[in-house]
Amino acid sequence: MKNLFKQLNVMLLLAAIVTISSCGDDNEEAALEAGSMIKLASDATLGDVLTDANGVTLYVFSTDVSGNSTCLDGCLNSWPIFYAAETEIDAELESADFATITHASGAKQTTYKGWPLYYYAPAGDGVVETAGSTSGEGAGGVWFVAKPNYSIMYANAQLVGNDGKNYTSAYEEGEEATAYFVNAEGRTLYIFTNDSKDVNNYTASDFSNDAIWPVYTKSIDAVASTIDASDFGTIDVFGESQVTYKGWPLYYFGQDTERGDTKGVSVPGPGVWPIVNKNTVGAE
Template identity: 25%
Template sequence: MKTSWRSASLVASAAAVLVLTTACGQEKADTSTGTQNVGAAPAAGGYGTAGAGASPSTGTAAEGEGAVAQSAGQLAVADTDKLGEVVTDSAGMTLYRFDKDTAEPPKSACDGECAKAWPPVPASGAAAPIGIDKSLLGEVTRADGTKQLTIDGWPQYRFAKDTKAGDLKGQGVGGTWYASAPTGKKASAAGGSGGAAADLPGLSTRNDPELGEVVVDKNGMTVYRFEKDTPWPMKSACIGACLEKWPVVEPVAAADTKGIANKNDGRRGYVVLNRPDGLKQQSIDCWPLYTFAGDKKPGDTNGQGVGGTWYAISPEGKPLGKPK
């Protein structure tokens, strides 16, 4: 991975999500738990899991809580093949941002076990690379009183499972963690500033050459349905460690969609499931929606047909490519 410098301008953005509270076929929130062949509970709500759900290590000074106090030093911009330009610390370790944080005003939603898996980058000692506007750098006071580095308002983190310079193991974890571009946006190969995926609505569609029109989330990642779920009454059978591999799609306002067929057709299909684990999950045609941790970039369909139970979902809520 080679390192290059470039200028960046201050970019501010804001988004709002309307949380729906009804559920298909239910008078109240579903309280059943369902079944799944993986029974362990997800670690720290899935924050510390990558791919198949390995837990974070804290065995060295470069990982876990030991990395919290490590200054970022002179920041750098690394030019990567997959994501374009990403921000690194002085040791070449990738910096990440978290979708559940906010930039206006800056606020971190990662504490406790989450902060062990994603050590916050201290604001003290961090310096902007030559050629990058220093005004992009800032700080936010965390719940424990420490100061965390921000880029264009977004709190910055390292990932405990990145063990050497250039690692990008945190990219896409849980559908909420992404390498930071020099502007503070999500890094992407399309210009290093969030690319086309950053401009997508909460849910939309794309044309897959093999499956046809498939639903994608705000990051352009393929959305799936699980054949062990039930739409009436609506219930998810993906619990515990299953959620590490298949993160739920969080609520998306109907106005923040494009091409989703049943949002205004008079049916109660575009609603939110209040799960017994406390998560809220968007559905289409009463089928709960998921992404797949094994999909690493927009256009991936690595979850298609897994176990004969997971299928990309159509804008009408149908399973695509399912054998008849």
């Protein structure tokens, strides 16, 4: 009889362990699913924005145009890293747009279209803002909500020409972080100083030189909130609809192969093909 009771006790103990273990796995899985979900929320002013599973807004940093996080040390107290271990997304989003990088701190960080993602902690104490808030939007002119439909984003980085030299915003050799427009994936946009208002004086009628300075033809949807969307327009260039900014036709540079590259600023000489930003004077 004692042996029978002993066997029963062992069986009950094993059953309890299995049950507890199973519940633990379920809870861990549920927590992972909740923390991994990236959703779209509709903001009355900003439109669709990316959030975590709890509806807390996600942000991007314009100085991260290269795809690496430049928010370091104390910066992270106000802009904590967002990381989803096994990303699940809303049906309206594309899984291929998400990836993972390793922050300089050693922590993992989720990226969207190459932009590292962050939360905003208004008090600078690591406590993130409440769900539905977008109080970090436009902070310092360099922080923006993550959106699925940006056509124009702001970058802020050192200009480096095709000659390998560093340039200032005045296209003189030197060290300076300069703000400039890029597309959603961080590719730099330029204007040509030989163009005139709403006139492309570069592109050949057969587009034989388009590989060197491709025209920017993507329709304008969302732009970074510090940029006036009304400054954009379009012109017809031999059947292609080229985007303009303040009357200047916009181009890429064919040799910009990495995110944030600004090689075109030195071709064929500094300032002939300038970057574009809010300070760009309208074409005449």
